[in-house]
Each structure stands twice: as structure tokens, then as C-alpha cells.
Amino acid sequence: MRLLSAKTGIDSRSIKAGRLKQAHFTQIHDAFGEIYDYNLWIDDQSTKLAEVVSSCRIMRRIKGCDVIFIDHAGMIVCDGDGVAEKGNNVSKTIKRLQRELGIPIVLLSQLKRDAEGKEPNLSDLRNSGSFEEDADVVMFLHRDRITSNGNGGRVDERAPQPAKIIVLKDRDGEIGEAPALFIPSTARFVDCERT
Numbered sequence: 001m002r003l004l005s006a007k008t009g010i011d012s013r014s015i016k017a018g019r020l021k022q023a024h025f026t027q028i029h030d031a032f033g034e035i036y037d038y039n040l041w042i043d044d045q046s047t048k049l050a051e052v053v054s055s056c057r058i059m060r061r062i063k064g065c066d067v068i069f070i071d072h073a074g075m076i077v078c079d080g081d082g083v084a085e086k087g088n089n090v091s092k093t094i095k096r097l098q099r100e101l102g103i104p105i106v107l108l109s110q111l112k113r114d115a116e117g118k119e120p121n122l123s124d125l126r127n128s129g130s131f132e133e134d135a136d137v138v139m140f141l142h143r144d145r146i147t148s149n150g151n152g153g154r155v156d157e158r159a160p161q162p163a164k165i166i167v168l169k170d171r172d173g174e175i176g177e178a179p180a181l182f183i184p185s186t187a188r189f190v191d192c193e194r195t
């Protein structure tokens with residue numbers, strides 16, 4: 001549903017609730033055709049670290065994927081005596097796998113709870129030591145949660161919201177920020193130039 005919403009621009013809540021206009025059905029039909037032709041594979045069954053590794057190998061070697069996204073590190077079940085050790089195992093294993101497969105692997109991670117309401121930094125990554133050390137690039141998507149327009153009125157929660165991409169580590173390039181927009185209706189971050 002999120003792919004359809006992102007591809008068509010139709011509000012994700014309308015798709016989920018089935019509140020669609022006749023014109024939406026043509027958009028959805030066309031989007032289904034395009035998405036079907038993508039070399040896109042989703043594995044939502046693998047949860048153990050060994051299963052994730054095996055699935056990634058299949059995606060690369062048999063299905064020919066050029067990039068792998070893992071959402072997210074905290075959902076992977078693995079051995080270890082504590083949260084930090086488990087995070088270390090995940091980080092090191094995914095780094096070895098990336099070298100083996102020779103393609104980018106994007107490992108999403110949550111932030112620590114106390115990172116809410118401020119611009120994130122490297123220490124805000126959960127199990128930050130391992131992920132920060134092993135990653136070639138660390139970037140954050142950030143937006144301030146604005147609930148008031150400054151005049152006492154509420155902000156339209158479905159309107160595009162300013163955001164930014166913050167690159168805090170890049171082994172082969174520069175660090176810095178780039179402006180973006182968050183589109184709540186389709187749960188997308190986009191380049192400012194695209195709106």
C-alpha cells in the first residue's frame with residue numbers, strides 16, 4: 001500500500017480505508033503494472049540474523065538485486081548477552097555480507113528515545129558504537145514536529161513539511177546537510193526541487 005501511495009500520490013489513508021474515487025483506480029492499475037515490472041523483492045519472513053543473511057544472498061545471486069534495504073536492525077534476532085552485543089553481531093555480520101555481495105546494503109536503525117525533539121547525531125543511534133564504526137555512510141532523515149502555526153492555530157498535518165537529510169559520516173565523501181520535504185499523505189521524503 002505504501003508503494004502504491006508513493007507511486008500514485010494518493011493519500012495512504014484513502015487507500016487503506018478503501019475511500020477511492022473512480023480516477024484513482026486507473027492510477028492504481030497503472031502503478032501496479034509499473035511496480036510489477038520492477039526487480040523488487042520483499043522478504044518479510046526472515047527475522048533471525050542467519051535467515052536475513054541467507055535471504056540477502058538469494059536476493060543478490062539468484063534474483064540479481066543491486067541494493068538491499070533492511071528495515072530495521074532492531075528487529076533482527078541474534079545471539080548475544082545484551083543489547084550492545086546483539087547490535088555488534090548484527091553490524092559486523094551485515095558489514096561482512098556487504099563486502100561478500102559487493103552491493104550497497106542499507107541498514108535502517110532507530111534512534112535512542114532521548115533523541116526525540118532534537119537534531120540527531122551519531123551518538124543517538126541505538127548501539128551507536130558498532131553501527132557508527134562499521135558503516136561507510138551514516139545519514140539521518142530529520143524533521144521538526146510542528147503542531148502550531150505560531151498564531152495559536154494547528155498546522156495542517158497532511159501538508160508537506162520541511163525536512164533535511166543529514167550525512168554525519170562518509171568514508172569516501174563529504175558530510176553535510178541537504179534540504180528535503182516530508183509528504184505525510186504518502187509517507188515520503190522528496191527533494192525540494194521535485195515539489
